[in-house]
Amino acid sequence: MWIILSGGREPVAEGCPDFELPRGSSRMGESVVSVRGLTKHFNGVQALADVHLEVAPGVFGLIGPNGAGKTTLLRVLLGLIRPDKGQAKVLGLDISSQSLQIRQRVGVLHEKPTYPPFMRIDNYLKMVTELYGSAKTTQKLLDLVGLSDVGWRQIRTLSAGMNQRLGIAQSLAGDPELVFMDEPTSNLDVIGRDEIIKLLVELYHETGISFFISSHNLSQLEKLCHNVAFIDAGRVIEKGPTGQIIDKHTSGLYNVVCSDPKSLIYAFESDPDILVVGTSGIDAVTLCVKNLDFTSAREQIYHTAAQHDIELRTFTKANTLEDAYREVIRNA
Amino acid sequence: MRVLRFGTLLMVIGLSIVAIAAFPPRTGMGGGGPLEPGGYQGGLYMFTSNIHVTIDVRDNLTISLYLLDWDDTLTLLQTGSLDHTSPHIAYHNITSFSGIIEVPAPGVYSLVADSTHNETVFLDIDMYTILPQTHILAPGLVFICLGASIIILRIMYTKYTAGQ
Amino acid sequence: MRERLSELRKLSCLELTLSYRFPTIEFLVAILVFSSGLGVLSIGMTSIGMNLNPDPYYNATQTTEHYTEHMVQKKTLAYVQALVTCTNVLFFLIPLFVAFTVARPFEDGTLKTILSYPVNRSTLMSVRTLLLLSLTSIPTIALSAVWTSTLIPSDLNIGYAMIASIATLVSILMMYAISQFAAIISKKSSATVIVGMIFWIMVTTLIYGPFLPITLVATLNPVSAVFNFIVGGEYAPTISDLVVGISSALVIALCLIATSLKLFFKAEV
Numbered sequence: 010m011w012i013i014l015s016g017g018r019e020p021v022a023e024g025c026p027d028f029e030l031p032r033g034s035s036r037m038g039e040s041v042v043s044v045r046g047l048t049k050h051f052n053g054v055q056a057l058a059d060v061h062l063e064v065a066p067g068v069f070g071l072i073g074p075n076g077a078g079k080t081t082l083l084r085v086l087l088g089l090i091r092p093d094k095g096q097a098k099v100l101g102l103d104i105s106s107q108s109l110q111i112r113q114r115v116g117v118l119h120e121k122p123t124y125p126p127f128m129r130i131d132n133y134l135k136m137v138t139e140l141y142g143s144a145k146t147t148q149k150l151l152d153l154v155g156l157s158d159v160g161w162r163q164i165r166t167l168s169a170g171m172n173q174r175l176g177i178a179q180s181l182a183g184d185p186e187l188v189f190m191d192e193p194t195s196n197l198d199v200i201g202r203d204e205i206i207k208l209l210v211e212l213y214h215e216t217g218i219s220f221f222i223s224s225h226n227l228s229q230l231e232k233l234c235h236n237v238a239f240i241d242a243g244r245v246i247e248k249g250p251t252g253q254i255i256d257k258h259t260s261g262l263y264n265v266v267c268s269d270p271k272s273l274i275y276a277f278e279s280d281p282d283i284l285v286v287g288t289s290g291i292d293a294v295t296l297c298v299k300n301l302d303f304t305s306a307r308e309q310i311y312h313t314a315a316q317h318d319i320e321l322r323t324f325t326k327a328n329t330l331e332d333a334y335r336e337v338i339r340n341a
Numbered sequence: 342m343r344v345l346r347f348g349t350l351l352m353v354i355g356l357s358i359v360a361i362a363a364f365p366p367r368t369g370m371g372g373g374g375p376l377e378p379g380g381y382q383g384g385l386y387m388f389t390s391n392i393h394v395t396i397d398v399r400d401n402l403t404i405s406l407y408l409l410d411w412d413d414t415l416t417l418l419q420t421g422s423l424d425h426t427s428p429h430i431a432y433h434n435i436t437s438f439s440g441i442i443e444v445p446a447p448g449v450y451s452l453v454a455d456s457t458h459n460e461t462v463f464l465d466i467d468m469y470t471i472l473p474q475t476h477i478l479a480p481g482l483v484f485i486c487l488g489a490s491i492i493i494l495r496i497m498y499t500k501y502t503a504g505q
Numbered sequence: 506m507r508e509r510l511s512e513l514r515k516l517s518c519l520e521l522t523l524s525y526r527f528p529t530i531e532f533l534v535a536i537l538v539f540s541s542g543l544g545v546l547s548i549g550m551t552s553i554g555m556n557l558n559p560d561p562y563y564n565a566t567q568t569t570e571h572y573t574e575h576m577v578q579k580k581t582l583a584y585v586q587a588l589v590t591c592t593n594v595l596f597f598l599i600p601l602f603v604a605f606t607v608a609r610p611f612e613d614g615t616l617k618t619i620l621s622y623p624v625n626r627s628t629l630m631s632v633r634t635l636l637l638l639s640l641t642s643i644p645t646i647a648l649s650a651v652w653t654s655t656l657i658p659s660d661l662n663i664g665y666a667m668i669a670s671i672a673t674l675v676s677i678l679m680m681y682a683i684s685q686f687a688a689i690i691s692k693k694s695s696a697t698v699i700v701g702m703i704f705w706i707m708v709t710t711l712i713y714g715p716f717l718p719i720t721l722v723a724t725l726n727p728v729s730a731v732f733n734f735i736v737g738g739e740y741a742p743t744i745s746d747l748v749v750g751i752s753s754a755l756v757i758a759l760c761l762i763a764t765s766l767k768l769f770f771k772a773e774v
Contacts, residue, residue, distance in 0.1 A: 087621055090773040109623055117621035123614035125523050136522065139515050140622045183623070346527055353531040357538035364543065370552055380558040385572065387549035387656060411576075411658040418569040421559025449576065449658055451555060470550075477542075 039101065041066050041187050041219045042086065047095035049081055049243075056081040057092070058243040064221060068213060070234035070251070071223040072334060078243040079223035080120060083191050086221075087117060100186055113141065116180030116218075120191040124175065126165035130156060133164060134178055141183030153215075154178040154208060170201035177208065181218070190222045194229055206232055231255075231330035239337050247337045251330060258333035259326070262286065263306060266293045268320040276317045283310065286339070295327055295335075348491030355484030362389075362478035365470075373465040376404065376456045381423075382464065383453030385414065388444040390474040394452070396438040399463040403434040404454045408442055414451040423455070433457075447476035509628075516624065516632040523615065524606040524633075530640060533598070537644045540594045544587030545652040548579060576659035578735070583657055585669040585732045587649035592676050592728045593709055595641050599677065600701020602641075603684035604694035606633055611692035617774045630769050634681065634762065642677050646670050665735055668747065672727035675754045679727075680704065682761035689768045715740060723750020724757070 042064040049057040057078045073079050084090045086099055088108030097104045099111045124133060134147045151157040154174040159167070167175060173193065180188050193209070194202040206229055212218065224230055230237060231251060238248035247254060267273050273294055277283045286295040298306040307324050314321045370392075376382040386392075398404050408430035409417060416426050429450075430442055434457060444450065456462045553575050557568065610616035620626065653661070680701070687700035708726040711717055719742045723730035730750055733741045742750065 084617075084774070089617060089620055091771070109625060112621060113623040119614065119617055119621065121614070123618055125526075125615070127526055128522060132522075136515075136519055137622060140519070140624060346531070349527065350531050350534060353528070353535040354538050357535045358542065360539055361542040361546070364546075370550070372552065372554055374556070377558050379560070381555065382557075383555045385553040385555060385576070387546075389546070389656065415569065415573075417557070418572055419565050421557065421563045421565055421568075447656055449549075453555060453557075 039066075040064055040098075041100055042069075042221060043098045044082070044086075045096045047082070047085060047097055048093045049078075049085060049090065050093055051081075055243050057085070060095070060240075060243070060245050062238060062245055062248065064219075065236065066219045067235040068209075068220045068233050069222065070230035070237040071221070071240060072225065072227060072230060072237055072330075073223075073240035074225055074338075077225075077240045079225075079240060080191055081243075082240070083189055083221075083223055087112065087115075087189065113183065114186050116183060116185035116188040118173075118176040118180045118188065118190040118193055120195055122172070122176045124164045124172075124179070126163065128164055129160070130162055130164060130167070130175055131160035133175075134160075134182060137179045137182040143183045145182060145184060150178040150182060153181060153212070169196050170198075170204060173197060173201070173205055174208070177205070177212075181212070181216075185218060187219045187221060190220060190224075192224050192226075193222060194224070194226055202226070202229060209233060227331040227334055228329070237330065239334060241338060241341060246341050255328055255330055255333045258336040259328045261298050261301075261306075262327035262332055262336065263296050263298060263310070264289055264293055264323075264325050264327045264332075265296055265310060265321060266290070266323040267314060268292070268322070270294045272317055273314060273319050276313050276319065280313070283313075286336070289327075292322070295332070344495045345492060348488045348495065350488070351484050351491065352488030355481045355486075355488060358477060358481030358484060359473075362473040362475070362481055364474075365472060370468045370470075374463070376454060376462045376464055378456055378459050378461065381417070381453045381455050383451055383466070385449060385451050386468075387447075387449050389447045389470065389476045390478075391441050391443050391471045392468050393471055394438060394440065394442050394466065394468040396435070396454070396467075397465045398436050399465075401436055402460075402462045403436050403457055404462055404464060405457060406430070406432040406435060406438060406452070406454050408444075409451045409453065411449045414449075417451070417453070441471065444476070512625070512628055513632060516629055517636060519619070520606070520629075520632055520636055523610075525636070525640070533640060534644055536594055536598070537591050537648050540590045541587040541645065541648040541652050544590035544649065545583045545656055547590075548583035548586045549656050551579070553579070573659060576657070577662055580653055580657040580659055581662040581665045581669075582732075582735055584649050584653040584661060584666055585728070585735055587652055588645060588669050588673045589728050589732050591645040591649065592673055592726075595645065595677055596680050596705045596708060597702075599637070599641065599680045600684040600687075600698050600705070602637055603681065603688050603701065604697040606637065607685055608688035608692060608694040608697045611688075611772075611774065612694060620774055626770050627766060630766050634685070637681060638674075638677060641681075642674050645673060645677070665731070668751075669728060669731045669735075672731045672747075672751055675751050675758065676726060676728045678758040678762075679725075679754045682758040682765070685765045686761045686768075689765045689772060692772070713740075719743075719746050720749050720753075723747055724753040727751045727754050 040063045042062065044060050044062040047057050047060040060082060071079050071082065081090070085092050086097055086104055088104055088111065091105065100114050102111045104111065131147045131151065134150050138145055138147065147160070148157065151160045154177050156171065156174050156178065159171065164172070164175065180190070194205050197205060209220065210233065213220065222230065222233065234251050236249065237251050237254060239246050265273065270288060270292055274285050277285050277296065282299060282301070284297040286297050289295045296310065301309065303326060310324065311321055370386055372384045374382060396406065407423060407428040409426055409428050413426035413428065417423060429445060432438060452466070454464060553572070610619070619629065683704050684697055684701045688697040691697060712722045712726045712729055719740065723742050723746050727750055730742050730747055734744070734747055
């Protein structure tokens with residue numbers, strides 16, 4: 010079944026309420042990425058297995074564990090590797106015959122990117138801009154990513170966060186319509202991650218560029234993406250608007266923090282209505298309660314806990330992308 | 342940056358040339374043998390610096406020794422005489438010689454001896470190049486100075502413009 | 506056409522900045538200045554004995570021609586010796602350069618970054634090939650010519666000098682082709698260097714003596730074969746051996762380069 014992924018929840022960059030993403034409807038249109046039956050093997054190991062995907066304009070997140078095939082899919086779309094089977098189009102252009110035209114219109118930020126260490130930032134950006142034949146000035150790019158004060162520095166002297174900003178700057182050098190980002194925050198600390206997310210949200214607002222972000226950092230993608238797809242072992246196992254996916258897969262899921270999680274798990278072992286999904290923290294347990302609303306579920310759990318002399322500290326609905334992802338992977 | 346690299350390139354070329362100048366050239370230059378009356382005995386050599394020459398004439402006989410450049414050597418070969426040549430060095434009526442002969446420029450020279458006797462003269466010639474090979478060293482040093490000047494001027498210019 | 510040239514220019518700038526940054530070119534030129542200088546001096550310092558007896562039967566023309574020919578041969582030999590010395594050094598350096606410019610970008614991810622830009626793979630490879638060949642062969646030929654003409658007067662045997670220059674180009678091309686092929690097949694700089702070194706040892710040792718057929722020697726190391734041809738001797742090749750050797754080397758090198766380009770076009774990055 011083909012799904013046009015569009016019009017998801019309203020992602021908000023945490024701590025920066027000014028950067029709410031607009032509802033995508035005005036930007037939605039033709040797919041920016043269209044993948045049909047892509048298959049790829051590496052020395053007998055299946056990296057992509059019959060992948061089908063349609064990505065609408067906006068911010069899209071490809072989520073999966075390490076080795077799931079995210080980077081492979083990205084490399085195939087960029088023409089860096091050839092698929093064994095299947096077809097794909099980026100911005101309506103075929104990846105096997107129009108790779109150069111695709112690369113002219115997209116920007117790329119690879120995972121742990123390598124840039125010439127002894128070059129100055131401004132010189133490197135100038136060179137990349139020339140390669141694209143773009144009219145964008147180096148100063149504008151530096152301003153865009155907040156590196157204007159350090160444009161004279163050699164790339165090797167940059168911190169991980171600055172390096173990632175440079176990566177984003179070079180990905181925007183050719184005035185792209187779509188930017189591919191592979192784990193854009195993988196080697197950053199919390200502050201660095203927040204800065205990059207804030208930057209991406211700003212860029213989306215200012216430029217209207219579509220982003221295709223591959224990551225295993227779910228909290229980050231939940232804040233950013235209109236649409237997401239889960240990929241595991243080379244297969245797309247779920248796809249859709251972020252909000253819908255969360256709602257669909259977290260219905261009846263609750264996180265409980267208690268004084269004795271081991272006893273709580275034991276207490277619900279024989280209960281047919283309440284399923285222990287797993288531990289989600291040192292004192293936290295995720296429970297799945299079917300056929301009960303929030304209040305009834307809470308009452309029943311509190312009651313059972315009290316019977317076993319367990320103190321319940323918090324009871325919240327599990328409704329994050331991470332919860333949904335965990336559920337999808339568990340069911341898969 | 343390009344100017345600095347050009348300056349460095351000149352310096353590096355200069356250093357390589359200086360390294361060659363310090364390199365001992367092929368030794369064992371020399372010659373000798375019988376010198377017939379009215380004839381010329383010697384050899385064609387490539388000199389890149391002054392040379393130390395030792396000549397021994399047997400039986401206390403005398404010879405004349407000349408250092409000719411390539412053009413004069415051709416004149417000698419064409420005319421069979423030194424009449425129309427202007428030797429760089431000329432020592433007359435010597436029985437032995439040991440000393441440094443100054444070579445004005447790098448190139449091919451002939452060191453020839455002629456006899457002033459009406460009998461065959463036997464002579465032994467031995468020579469070696471004086472290190473460093475000055476005619477190679479000099480351009481090497483010129484390159485180094487040129488490169489260094491370009492680098493210094495460039496740095497001064499950068500500092501001056503930065504100051505403004 | 507103009508776009509193509511502009512792309513070539515941009516990629517050349519990129520390649521010069523990435524792979525030939527300070528002091529790579531300076532180091533290469535320094536080595537070539539030294540090698541070509543030593544090559545010329547090693548031949549130039551040999552002496553030619555003179556014994557003139559200008560009696561009535563003295564044949565001035567014949568004698569002058571005799572010595573002039575000697576000088577022409579000496580100058581030509583000095584030029585070829587300079588080329589041989591430089592080429593032998595380049596046989597060692599080219600695998601290192603290819604490992605650095607072709608294989609290493611596969612390993613460190615630079616190639617992935619570059620190929621994500623609108624860069625044509627074949628243009629990128631052509632630029633790399635042209636740059637390396639220009640940076641090695643032009644200084645080799647130019648410096649050998651400068652040293653020879655500065656230090657040794659008299660004329661040069663243009664025919665032999667041309668053959669030697671072509672043989673130098675073919676020798677460099679051959680070494681580059683082998684290294685490039687190894688780099689693209691293996692995508693590893695260590696493998697490229699090892700293959701290059703094996704070939705270097707082969708061409709600098711086996712070519713002396715009766716181990717290999719003369720035509721094969723001329724194929725493996727054309728410039729040394731030209732030197733042997735000018736010097737003469739027991740194992741000297743004939744002109745037909747030279748032509749066959751140089752042509753074979755050229756064909757092998759071009760085939761290897763074409764195959765490498767094809768492989769690079771399909772290479773997974």
